[in-house]
Amino acid sequence: MIQLEIVDPVAATGLFGYAWLMIALPALGALVLLLFGRWVEKVGPYLAVATITGSFVIAVALFLQLLAAPPESRAVAAHLYTWFSTGSWQLDVGLLVDQLSILFALLITGVGGLIHVYSLGYMAHDARKRRFFGYLNLFVAAMLTLVLADNYLVLFVGWEGVGLASYLLIGFWQHKPSAAAAAKKAFVMNRVGDLGMVLAISAMLAQFGSSAFIDVNHGAATLTGPWVTAIGLLLLLGACGKSAQVPLQAWLLDAMEGPTPVSALIHAATMVTAGVYLVVRSHAIFDLSADARLAVVIVGTVTLLAGAWIGTSKDDIKKVLAGSTMSQIGYMMLAAGIGPAGYAFAIFHLLTHGAFKANMFLGAGSVMHGMNDDVDMRRYGGLAKYLPITFWTFAMGYLAIIGFPLTSGYFSKDHIIEAAFHESALVGTLALLGAGVTAFYMTRLMLMTFGGGKRWADGVHPHESPATMTVPLIVLAALSLVAGAAMNGWIQDWLEPAAGNHPHEVELLPTPIGWLTMLVVAAGVLVGWLVFGRKQIPAVAPQGNPLAVAGRNDLFGDAINDTLVVQPVLGLSRAAVATDAKALDGFVGVITTALGGLSVGGRKVQNGYVRSYALTMVLGVLVVGAVLILGLAA
Amino acid sequence: MIDQYLYLAVILFVIGAIGVMIRRNALVAFMSVELMLNAANLALVAFAWHHASFDGQVASFFVMVVAAAEVVVGLAIIVSIYKTRRSTSVDNANLLSQ
Numbered sequence: 001m002i003q004l005e006i007v008d009p010v011a012a013t014g015l016f017g018y019a020w021l022m023i024a025l026p027a028l029g030a031l032v033l034l035l036f037g038r039w040v041e042k043v044g045p046y047l048a049v050a051t052i053t054g055s056f057v058i059a060v061a062l063f064l065q066l067l068a069a070p071p072e073s074r075a076v077a078a079h080l081y082t083w084f085s086t087g088s089w090q091l092d093v094g095l096l097v098d099q100l101s102i103l104f105a106l107l108i109t110g111v112g113g114l115i116h117v118y119s120l121g122y123m124a125h126d127a128r129k130r131r132f133f134g135y136l137n138l139f140v141a142a143m144l145t146l147v148l149a150d151n152y153l154v155l156f157v158g159w160e161g162v163g164l165a166s167y168l169l170i171g172f173w174q175h176k177p178s179a180a181a182a183a184k185k186a187f188v189m190n191r192v193g194d195l196g197m198v199l200a201i202s203a204m205l206a207q208f209g210s211s212a213f214i215d216v217n218h219g220a221a222t223l224t225g226p227w228v229t230a231i232g233l234l235l236l237l238g239a240c241g242k243s244a245q246v247p248l249q250a251w252l253l254d255a256m257e258g259p260t261p262v263s264a265l266i267h268a269a270t271m272v273t274a275g276v277y278l279v280v281r282s283h284a285i286f287d288l289s290a291d292a293r294l295a296v297v298i299v300g301t302v303t304l305l306a307g308a309w310i311g312t313s314k315d316d317i318k319k320v321l322a323g324s325t326m327s328q329i330g331y332m333m334l335a336a337g338i339g340p341a342g343y344a345f346a347i348f349h350l351l352t353h354g355a356f357k358a359n360m361f362l363g364a365g366s367v368m369h370g371m372n373d374d375v376d377m378r379r380y381g382g383l384a385k386y387l388p389i390t391f392w393t394f395a396m397g398y399l400a401i402i403g404f405p406l407t408s409g410y411f412s413k414d415h416i417i418e419a420a421f422h423e424s425a426l427v428g429t430l431a432l433l434g435a436g437v438t439a440f441y442m443t444r445l446m447l448m449t450f451g452g453g454k455r456w457a458d459g460v461h462p463h464e465s466p467a468t469m470t471v472p473l474i475v476l477a478a479l480s481l482v483a484g485a486a487m488n489g490w491i492q493d494w495l496e497p498a499a500g501n502h503p504h505e506v507e508l509l510p511t512p513i514g515w516l517t518m519l520v521v522a523a524g525v526l527v528g529w530l531v532f533g534r535k536q537i538p539a540v541a542p543q544g545n546p547l548a549v550a551g552r553n554d555l556f557g558d559a560i561n562d563t564l565v566v567q568p569v570l571g572l573s574r575a576a577v578a579t580d581a582k583a584l585d586g587f588v589g590v591i592t593t594a595l596g597g598l599s600v601g602g603r604k605v606q607n608g609y610v611r612s613y614a615l616t617m618v619l620g621v622l623v624v625g626a627v628l629i630l631g632l633a634a
Numbered sequence: 635m636i637d638q639y640l641y642l643a644v645i646l647f648v649i650g651a652i653g654v655m656i657r658r659n660a661l662v663a664f665m666s667v668e669l670m671l672n673a674a675n676l677a678l679v680a681f682a683w684h685h686a687s688f689d690g691q692v693a694s695f696f697v698m699v700v701a702a703a704e705v706v707v708g709l710a711i712i713v714s715i716y717k718t719r720r721s722t723s724v725d726n727a728n729l730l731s732q
Contacts, residue, residue, distance in 0.1 A: 607728070608727075608728030608729060609724075609725060609728055610663075610724040610725075610727060610728075611654075611655055611656075611658075611724060611725070614654050614655050614663075615655050618651055618654075618655065
């Protein structure tokens with residue numbers, strides 16, 4: 001029996017009593033902007049920035065308090081109110097501010113705040129920008145609810161809230177049918193994952209009588225039979241939906257229809273990482289079930305390769321970054337599935353990825369802003385001179401994601417690859433292969449966008465973006481460089497009570513696996529330069545080998561979903577409609593026809609002929625007579 | 635002994651019933667109704683004779699009075715129908731079927 005180290009939270013005192021303000025401020029902002037918007041039309045966007053800055057300030061204050069506190073009292077539970085209590089059920093709403101959730105809160109409010117500032121510039125000319133900021137605030141409020149919840153039901157409320165905000169924001173340009181379809185697709189595929197979440201929560205309620213983290217953590221060891229694995233797999237299904245992991249990955253690429261700040265915030269830094277948060281938060285369950293962990297590892301490995309594959313063949317800059325996001329979250333899931341050895345690395349990579357991926361998405365938005373909102377990289381080229389700040393900040397993100405030594409991605413990704421090798425040689429090799437492919441397609445992106453000759457369309461005059469867009473880029477680029485080095489020695493010990501991981505020794509010099517990784521990455525960059533850096537990039541995508549065609553078609557994810565799910569469901573509904581029309585309506589029709597026939601027959605009695613009435617009377621008399629005579633005889 | 639009277643009464647009643655059902659002329663149908671009433675009278679009187687009491691004869695008087703009243707009303711209706719339709723056929727009076 002594995003002995004789980006479970007830390008019980010302490011009650012909230014002092015500043016922690018105001019932790020709920022972190023959620024309330026953006027929620028209030030969303031309320032004002034969406035319901036009373038017409039009065040705050042001009043000042044609306046600034047109000048949104050103000051609320052999220054307020055949340056960030058509170059998050060930083062709480063973080064400093066936790067840093068100063070002794071390690072055993074770093075988990076603080078703030079009980080807010082009782083949601084409902086009926087019979088033997090009592091469900092409370094409360095917040096848990098501990099080492100894991102405060103890091104997420106800092107990420108959400110910090111990177112979110114920068115993206116809000118960026119949106120001031122990016123969405124300046126949009127007529128509905130007040131609504132945009134309202135939805136952004138709504139998203140932040142929901143995401144904070146998700147990470148600060150102290151029980152799975154409140155987490156699920158936040159879970160659904162971010163799904164709603166994602167739908168509203170992907171389909172923000174609602175006049176575009178493609179955007180509306182993409183929003184619907186994202187929401188419906190998330191729903192499949194939500195099914196897993198609901199079943200898992202129901203199982204917890206059935207087994208423990210409560211879905212609070214404390215009760216689940218303490219009770220997990222008492223579960224018998226297949227329950228632990230079942231709950232683990234159901235939670236994994238929920239995580240797959242939210243984090244766009246295989247098999248529920250097809251919505252992420254379509255989600256790029258939304259404005260770029262949305263892609264940066266929701267589909268890079270925060271919402272898609274909610275699945276990883278869920279797995280790490282549920283470490284008590286996963287520690288006890290080797291099968292569920294294996295499933296997580298498999299999902300993570302398959303996704304990291306699938307995302308990398310897709311990223312190599314797309315010409316749309318945002319879709320390359322989306323494939324890259326899918327792949328990096330695959331790395332995080334892989335680390336989370338390894339178990340106690342990998343939880344901290346998953347969160348470490350999550351935080352650094354939040355910085356450099358948001359940086360690159362915002363950079364892509366800056367490039368699009370200068371190129372008349374064109375996303376096709378085949379019409380870019382040679383932009384380094386014209387968009388210098390964008391180029392240099394994007395380059396910082398590029399170095400981070402490929403794992404250039406001493407950037408943030410280097411520290412976080414290397415740890416994951418090493419942990420993968422400790423787990424199994426196959427998984428480690430695949431993770432290493434993924435790192436090489438990542439280097440390849442990111443180099444391709446850089447060369448197609450910023451290097452080489454100009455392939456611009458007519459009338460395009462690339463210009464640098466305004467300060468409100470470039471300042472966040474600079475901040476995020478700085479984070480991409482230093483965040484890794486800053487957290488490397490510290491994060492494992494910090495997260496140990498919350499995530500139950502076992503800290504490893506981290507040395508300054510790379511291990512043999514570290515050297516091997518650097519070699520593979522260098523090889524990837526070299527191959528990318530050889531293929532894309534030497535010759536002129538064609539204006540029209542070449543036919544490509546079967547691998548490229550598969551990648552260009554999102555690995556036929558849509559076709560697979562269509563065959564496996566959509567067509568059977570359509571067939572089922574057609575069968576239901578046919579049954580209703582023929583069988584049920586037919587059955588009712590038989591009854592009505594029979595009754596109609598009876599009426600037609602009955603109507604013949606009343607035909608106005610006196611003689612037939614006379615006959616009826618005589619027959620009646622005979623019947624009465626028979627009854628009387630036979631009755632008397634009997 | 636009484637059997638023969640009763641057989642006669644039954645035969646008269648059946649002839650009257652069939653007459654009502656079959657005959658088209660309203661007056662003849664009416665006559666058949668009278669025949670049925672008379673058959674009933676005969677049965678009543680036969681039973682009164684058989685039981686040596688007057689109950690059956692008194693009942694027979696009532697029937698005769700009712701028959702007379704019915705004839706008055708019925709003939710009045712038939713004559714007024716004949717006046718408007720110029721026909722005594724019961725088949726033609728089928729407006730109730732609409």
